[in-house]
Structure formats: structure tokens, C-alpha cells
Amino acid sequence: MRRLPVLSIVMVLAFSRVAPAQIADKPTKGPRLDTERVETWEVGMVVTAASGPCAGIEGTVALPVDWPEQQVSVIAEDYSPFVASHTERMVGTVKQLVLTIPELPASEEARAVLTVEIHRRSLLPPADPGIFVKTPSKKLPKDIRPYLGPSPRIESQNGKFKALAKELAKKSADRTAWEQVETIYQWVRENVKHEDVESQGAVRALKARTAEHQDLTRIFIALCRASEVPARTVWIPKFCYPEFYLEDSDGEGYWFPCQMVGEAVFGGMPDHRPILQKGDNFRPPNRPREVVWFLLSTLDGKGGNPQVKFILDPQVGSK
Secondary structure (H helix, E strand, O other): OEEOOOOOOOOOOOOEEEEOOOOOOOOOOOOEEEEEEEEEEEEEEEEEOOOOOEEEEEEEEEEOOOEOOEEEEEEEEEEOOOOOEEEEEEEOOEEEEEEEEEEEOOOOEEEEEEEEEEEEEEEEOOOOHHHOEOOOHHHOOOOOHHHHOOEOOEOOOOHHHHHHHHHHHHHOOOOOHHHHHHHHHHHHHHHOEEOOOOOOOHHHHHHHOEEOHHHHHHHHHHHHHHOOOOEEEEEEOOEEEEEEEEEOOOOOEEEEEEEOOOOOEEOOEOOOOOOOEEOOOEOOOOOOOOOEOOOOOEEEEOEOOOEEEEEEEEOOOOO
């Protein structure tokens, strides 16, 4: 089976409206929901048999899903007759739309596009961060434990990260769990310079003490994991940021984001851009031996040379 390369996707901010937080929001000890932005996006693919008939095509597209700070609803579906089936499956925390196109005659086009409305809320830090604790790894929920291990280019088991995590832990040993993670956050912001450089991975960026936003996120996550604090990547258009996991005294767990670039925001997130994915360690079902940091859209075919355009576009002026 031949695999086609994923095309580049240009993503820009969608037309949106921002509204104040709802008064009736459920009280929480964790991050507090703030203002809301509503955006309409198209997600999917268009496949063309540009140079002759094609057969045995299967495509996948990652779809935005609900999170505590985001709600997603499908408001329109556009499937052309050549799309024989379309199903959904979960790959970790990511929902994939899976398409099959048995035959696509020469010069014909198969279109599979969803229009989704995304309600995204900004987040404020918790009202009382002092109540949160680190949970021993064996007592963490099963779905949280993987966020203590290494991921592609997040080498949290590397000796440099273990040594630095131990050093930072000594400095904050008499502080709360929240303050201990904040010590990691402040160290990264103060000691690793943000620059527009090529992505290197966490270890090389730590050594260079310069990093673009992805590697700043990786360094913070690696240090958290080396300190026995679960952490993961949050993906938004053209950007990513980390979030870390702590539990309150009742054993209820929460994910807290932080902003690595620009204004220092710890435990909250002012950004309203739609969340595309969360996580950084995926095994694509069609390539189970691979481990990837981000789950890309794919297209595979047995015959012909189909051309594909993956769609992830905001609908300007849709509301």
C-alpha cells in the first residue's frame, strides 16, 4: 500500500465572537472557565483522481472534540457519492474520521468535509492552588499514568532532565505541589530563551538554552514528568502549550495549562484558539510500529495516484 504525503495546511484565525463567562457555570476547584469564543471550521479532505482512475483509498482526519474548556458540534456534513463509508474511532484522546473510497474514476473528486461549531473558553487559574497535591504514580488513574513516561522528542528519562528535576525539587521541597511545579515553570522561562530556531527536541534545546515554542513546551513537560508530575501537550492552530496534572485533597484530578511564550500565565490560559488535539504519544492504526507526537491526517491507496487536499479551515464571516 502506498502512502501519500500529508499536504501543508494553512491555518488562520476564524471569524469569531467573544462572550462573557456564563454566570451559571458549575463551581470547580480546578481551572475556572472564563470568556467564550465561538468559531466555525471546516474539517475533512478532498481527493482527486487527477492522473487516472484510483482504487482502494482509505483516508483519516483528526477531528476536534469536547474538553472541559471546549464544546464541539457538527452542524453540516458533505460526503460525495464516491465515499462508500465513513466511521469514527478513538486513537488515545484523538477522534479520527475514517473514510473508504473503493473506486474513483479519472478526473473525478471525492469530498468528505464536516462543518463544526467550536465553543472555546479561556481559563483562569484555580481560586486556591494550595489545595493540590502530587499523587504517587501507582495511585494515578490508568489513563493518566502514560503522561509520566517519555514521548517523541520529550526525553523525560534522560539523565540531564532527572538531575535538573532533582535539583529543582530540593529548592522547593518545603513548598506546596503547586509551587513546586511553578518552580519548574519559572526555571524554564528564565533559563531557556525563546527564539525562532529549528525544533531540536527537549534534550538538545535544554543544552542549547534556546528553543522555539514546541521545544519550550517539551522541556517543561520533560521536567514535570521527571518530577513525577503528569504533563502533556495541547495543540491549537499553529501553536502548542503544556498542561500538568494535580489532584485535590479529595483525590479529584485536574489538568492545568500554562503559557510558555509571551506573558507568564501559570495554571490558566487566555488563548481562545480551538483545541485540535491533546497528548503527545500516539500509535497511528495504519502504522502501529511508529510512535508520533501529533496524529496527522493520512491517505493510502492501492492503485492510481490520487491527489489530496486536507482541510482545516476557519469559515470567515460565517456568523
